[in-house]
Amino acid sequence: EAGVAQSPRYKIIEKRQSVAFWCNPISGHATLYWYQQILGQGPKLLIQFQNNGVVDDSQLPKDRFSAERLKGVDSTLKIQPAKLEDSAVYLCASSLSFSTDTQYFGPGTRLTVL
Amino acid sequence: DAKTTQPNSMESNEEEPVHLPCNHSTISGTDYIHWYRQLPSQGPEYVIHGLTSNVNNRMASLAIAEDRKSSTLILHRATLRDAAVYYCILRDASGGSNYKLTFGKGTLLTVNP
Numbered sequence: 001e002a003g004v005a006q007s008p009r010y011k012i013i014e015k016r017q018s019v020a021f022w023c024n025p026i027s028g029h030a031t032l033y034w035y036q037q038i039l040g041q042g043p044k045l046l047i048q049f050q051n052n053g054v055v056d057d058s059q060l061p062k063d064r065f066s067a068e069r070l071k072g073v074d075s076t077l078k079i080q081p082a083k084l085e086d087s088a089v090y091l092c093a094s095s096l097s098f099s100t101d102t103q104y105f106g107p108g109t110r111l112t113v114l
Numbered sequence: 115d116a117k118t119t120q121p122n123s124m125e126s127n128e129e130e131p132v133h134l135p136c137n138h139s140t141i142s143g144t145d146y147i148h149w150y151r152q153l154p155s156q157g158p159e160y161v162i163h164g165l166t167s168n169v170n171n172r173m174a175s176l177a178i179a180e181d182r183k184s185s186t187l188i189l190h191r192a193t194l195r196d197a198a199v200y201y202c203i204l205r206d207a208s209g210g211s212n213y214k215l216t217f218g219k220g221t222l223l224t225v226n227p
Contacts, residue, residue, distance in 0.1 A: 042217030091157050099213050105157030
């Protein structure tokens with residue numbers, strides 16, 4: 001079974017530029033999550049989708065971050081404009097449903113903002 | 115969200131058992147105890163979870179205190195591949211907080227050859 005795919009794996013941008021990350025969850029998984037992991041900390045949930053609807057985006061900085069999952073399969077997370085403090089690893093995870101116990105994580109995208 | 119307390123770091127020797135503790139004194143009756151681990155440069159991976167009874171799977175065992183205020187993840191024979199950050203997380207199975215996982219800083223396990 002293929003795992004959660006993410007691209008790119010690494011991205012370096014200058015502050016105030018825009019960046020987008022892509023995630024393809026495990027086939028058949030209805031729930032998709034985006035996490036931000038700052039160096040030395042645990043992952044922090046940014047947004048949670050159930051199919052193509054948002055379940056929780058309470059910790060998403062909506063003035064600069066946006067995410068979509070238009071067809072209920074793959075998803076894109078965008079930052080516009082980026083700030084230095086956005087430097088982190090962005091992790092995508094999926095699960096069969098939002099009440100299912102196990103989340104499966106992708107390898108992450110490491111973003112460096114200069 | 116109910117919180118957990120874990121040591122920042124632990125060390126073990128290869129092929130010896132490892133006991134990783136977690137305190138969760140404010141756990142509620144509907145909170146499951148989950149453990150994930152994160153290997154270097156990878157996303158977290160599920161290890162094990164339980165509610166009240168001890169649990170075993172191919173990766174580890176989970177021992178839960180009778181009052182559920184603490185638990186221990188047991189790796190029976192540590193290997194170098196087990197070096198990772200281990201996260202103990204409480205997940206509300208009643209649907210509170212949309213079942214989400216809230217990660218702390220975890221315990222960094224170092225395995226010596």
